[in-house]
Amino acid sequence: MAGPGGRPGPAGPGGPAGPRRDTRGIVDAPGLFARVRFRRREPAPALRPYLEHYWLIDWDLDHPYTSYVVPHPSVNVVFQRLGPGPDSPAFAEVAGVGLELFAQKLAGRGRVCGVQFRPGGFRPFAPRWPVSEWTGRRVPIADVMPATDADIAAVLGPAGEDARVAALDTYLLGVGPHPDPRTAQAMALADRIRTDRTIRRVARLAEAEGVSVRSLQRLFATYVGVGPKWVILRYRIHEALERAESETRTGSGTGPEVDWPELAAELGYSDQAHLVRDFTATVGVPPTAYARPQDTGPQDTGPHGTGPQDTGPEDAGPQDTGPQDA
Numbered sequence: 001m002a003g004p005g006g007r008p009g010p011a012g013p014g015g016p017a018g019p020r021r022d023t024r025g026i027v028d029a030p031g032l033f034a035r036v037r038f039r040r041r042e043p044a045p046a047l048r049p050y051l052e053h054y055w056l057i058d059w060d061l062d063h064p065y066t067s068y069v070v071p072h073p074s075v076n077v078v079f080q081r082l083g084p085g086p087d088s089p090a091f092a093e094v095a096g097v098g099l100e101l102f103a104q105k106l107a108g109r110g111r112v113c114g115v116q117f118r119p120g121g122f123r124p125f126a127p128r129w130p131v132s133e134w135t136g137r138r139v140p141i142a143d144v145m146p147a148t149d150a151d152i153a154a155v156l157g158p159a160g161e162d163a164r165v166a167a168l169d170t171y172l173l174g175v176g177p178h179p180d181p182r183t184a185q186a187m188a189l190a191d192r193i194r195t196d197r198t199i200r201r202v203a204r205l206a207e208a209e210g211v212s213v214r215s216l217q218r219l220f221a222t223y224v225g226v227g228p229k230w231v232i233l234r235y236r237i238h239e240a241l242e243r244a245e246s247e248t249r250t251g252s253g254t255g256p257e258v259d260w261p262e263l264a265a266e267l268g269y270s271d272q273a274h275l276v277r278d279f280t281a282t283v284g285v286p287p288t289a290y291a292r293p294q295d296t297g298p299q300d301t302g303p304h305g306t307g308p309q310d311t312g313p314e315d316a317g318p319q320d321t322g323p324q325d326a
Contacts, residue, residue: 023242023245024238024239024241024242025069025070025071025072025238025241026067026068026069027067027068027069027070027101027241027283028068029245031065032065032067035059035061035065035106036057036058036059036067036106037056037057037058037059038055038056038057039055039056039057039161040053040054040055040056041053041054041055041056041161041165042054043115043165043168043169043172044169044172044173046173047169047172047173047177049118049121049184049187050117050118050121050122050124050125050177050183050187051115051116051117051118051121051172052074052116052117052118053116054113054114054115054116054165054168055112055114055115055116056111056112056113056114056161056164056165057110057111057112057114058110058111058112059106059109059110060108060109061106061107061108061109064105064106064107065105065106065107066103066104066105066106067103067104067106068101068102068103068284069098069101069102069104070101070102070234070237070238070241070282070283071097071098071099071102071234072097072116072119072234072238073097073119073190073224073225073226073230073231073234073235074097074116074117074118074119074122075094075095075096075097075117075121075122075131075134075225076094076095076114076115076116076117077092077093077094077095077114077115077117077141077145078092078093078094078095078112078113078114078115079091079092079112079113079114079152079155079156079168080092080093080110080111080112080113080156081110081111081112081156082108082110083108083109083110084108084109090152090153090156091140091152092140092141092147092151092152092155093138093139093140093141094126094134094138094139094140094141094143094144094145095134095137095138096131096133096134096135096136096137096138096139096225097131097134097135097136097224097225097226098136099135099136099226100136101282101283101284111156113155113156113164113168115168115172118187118190118191119186119187119190119191119224119231120183120186120187120189120190120223120224121183121187122225123180123183123222123223124176124177124178124179124180124183125145125172125175125176125177125178126144126145126176127176127178127180129144130221130222130223130225131221131222131223131224131225132221132222132225132226134225135225135226145175146174146175147171151171154167154170154171155167155168155171182219182222182223183223185219186219186220186222186223186224187223189205189209189216189219189220189228190220190224190231192205193205193228193231193232193235194231194235197266197267197268199232200232200268202216202217202227202228202229202232205228216228233278234282236267236268236269236278237278237279237282237283239267240263240267240275240279240287241279241283241290243258243263243287244258244279244287244290258287260272260275260276260287260288263275275287
């Protein structure tokens with residue numbers, strides 16, 4: 001299971017100040033949270049410059065439910081137990097940056113303990129390969145990082161939440177991080193893309209950084225796993241998704257109606273049609289359909305009752321539309 005999202009905060013010497021509280025990237029967050037127990041926890045201080053947070057999920061469902069996430073440009077390490085008790089099968093995997101809408105079916109009882117790395121923060125824990133090696137892939141943890149069955153059991157076994165967090169700290173501190181001076185640069189640039197709406201073109205970001213576009217692309221491939229152009233698009237789609245989520249609450253009078261042409265201009269799109277096309281390719285439905293009231297009943301359906309989608313960017317290469325054209 002890939003990690004429910006949360007946007008990064010500003011990075012100081014100690015990393016972000018506490019776990020995120022938003023639900024950016026989670027499709028139908030109210031529906032998910034109505035069915036599972038979801039928490040974010042802060043890692044040990046030495047890990048905070050590299051990690052967003054830990055995310056812990058437990059569920060006990062009478063009816064299957066499929067959760068959907070529009071992935072962040074982040075690597076996740078995911079420890080999972082899918083079953084009713086400590087003897088149920090347990091495993092762990094590295095989930096590279098997801099290029100498509102991620103779907104995970106939850107049924108019966110289960111537990112997940114996940115680690116969401118900051119964009120650019122994973123490579124110090126697996127320095128033998130560029131992060132792009134894992135993009136779009138989910139591979140057993142032992143193929144990427146030293147890990148044993150005992151490590152997995154230590155994370156998933158304890159009943160107490162604090163014990164699980166401590167086990168995650170112990171495991172990750174035993175693996176890394178390995179010093180790498182370019183990690184901080186990659187993390188800072190990815191965060192700049194997220195926070196600075198004026199960064200709409202890769203060429204502008206490269207110029208501001210004093211490097212060539214090609215050098216910037218290589219840096220992102222090695223440390224983030226996807227190109228800067230893709231990161232620009234994904235963060236803008238996250239923002240559009242968050243706005244669409246707010247419109248689903250207009251019936252209760254708690255959310256403003258979204259002005260989609262205005263939002264497209266704010267996000268750097270040449271027109272609303274380009275925003276609609278990128279949103280639909282990523283989420284599976286157009287923004288106006290997504291913004292309709294959600295059904296949080298027990299049926300196993302796709303985003304807003306559309307059925308599971310298998311769409312989204314097929315690669316991390318250049319796209320012809322959107323705010324990120326170089």
